[in-house]
Amino acid sequence: MRISTPNFHNLIKNPLVIIIPLLAISLLLLFLPLKLSNQIKATCVTPIRPLQWATCFCSNSASNFFDKIISPWRDAQAKKQLEEQISQLTNKIIEQQDTIYKLQNKLSMLSKFQIEDKNVKTSVIPADIIGYDTSNFRKSITINAGSKQGVKVNHIVVSNNTLIGRIITVGSGSSMVQLITDPASRIPGRILQTREQVIVEGNATAFCQLKYIPRWAKLKEGDDIVSSDIGGLYPPSLPIGTVMQNEIKGGALFRSVKVLPMVNISKIESVLVLTN
Template sequence: MFVYAIRQWWIRYGVTTGISIVVLLGAWSFRQSNGRILYELYSQISKPFEVPQAKEKDLIDARTRELSVKLEEQRQENARLRQLIGESPKNIGEPKFAPIIGRSANHWWQSLVIGRGSADGVTRGDAVVAPGGLIGRVASASAHASRVLLVSDPSSRVGVTVTRSRAAGVMRGVGSTTTIIEFFEKLPDVKTGDAITTSNFSQRFPAGVPIGTVTSVDLSASPAPQVEVELFVPLADLEWVSVHSHEDKPLSPQSELNSEVEILLDDE
């Protein structure tokens, strides 16, 4: 009787159940792959609409000239610093230029889609920089496209310092062009107009990359003093960015989101 009932059920709903399971499994594997297939398709489709390659060459040329001038200066400064503290500064890595081909697929998250992927040497965790300073890091990469999580995203955490006073804190996004820094000290030396760069303690971003300027200070905020920062980079009007691979970045997948905070706290 029971077997008969099951058979009847199976005859009626078997196919539907099978299709439902296949659909859900398919959707779930798409989720686990970070939409890799779709971003590949998207990068192929958007290729004809990309900003012409000549622009990339111009950018690289300009960048090369800038670097060659800076290099000599840096080399001398490095030699002097190395003598003083006996430590070699972290380097920012070779830039790879990438066009922006898309924006966030979900408006609660602030991200960009860039037209270079693992085939071009972009890997997860790379720092992404635009004229003006840091904009984010690569969150996932397929062969020819990658998704960049912006510093303005609520889940983004960047260890930063105030250039003037070296006060250290953690910057997080709140979904707009301003971000918020929470400081470790109770009374940090910070005031409106101060420039903010990435911290020397940061394991995920190269040190000393400019980020923005302080626009307002709230020292009585709880649990930690807060300041608002306006980003240097106009995120809405960007067309090209450069991706910097950063050698020493211990990115464990489990503590992905907040590991920056832990690393910073360990260093304090």
């Protein structure tokens, strides 16, 4: 009679054939003395230690490799964020400095006017320039003060105690100022040094000119021109400009006189409107 040998494939098809021995081995290891159990563990672990070491080495190497690749990108992103933050802070500082400068300029201009004209009962309205006339033939500015603030037509406008123009149009919250450089502007004035009466006229440039100055007038470059109260529109003694060029052309009856305004209007930001 032939005894048949169990087929391995048939054995593994039955789960109990594998589970029961594993449970038996586990129970055996559980109740073994600690010293013997540790020896068995060490004996089982020893063959796979090289594999563990190789796995750890590969893992660490891969981690270091990816860190080297990603680190520059991460540093670049962090640098970019820092640069953006610095740029934003710089812009805020510049904005605050600009605001402080405007306020200081207004306070200085108002204080200076009150000190120099403390004996004159004149009230003023501070205003900011909010627009410039882009025309090549007219010279005017727009300010952010109007009828609500008490501004009226023909009120005089000054900056740094220097005459720059007069109000010609008034809105509820803004007004237009005709500058002394406008061709339609004609201001009665006097030569400070000689006291001669003159007319200051604009010529649509950054300069003005004097009209009807006779050939024999004692006038020289560097003479100062101030406003005159003749006509009752302008207050007296407001600085206007300085004689920059003084010529006699051919047989002309009058001198050709070029005047440089005391204030560079393109650089000012605030003005004062004289209400009286």
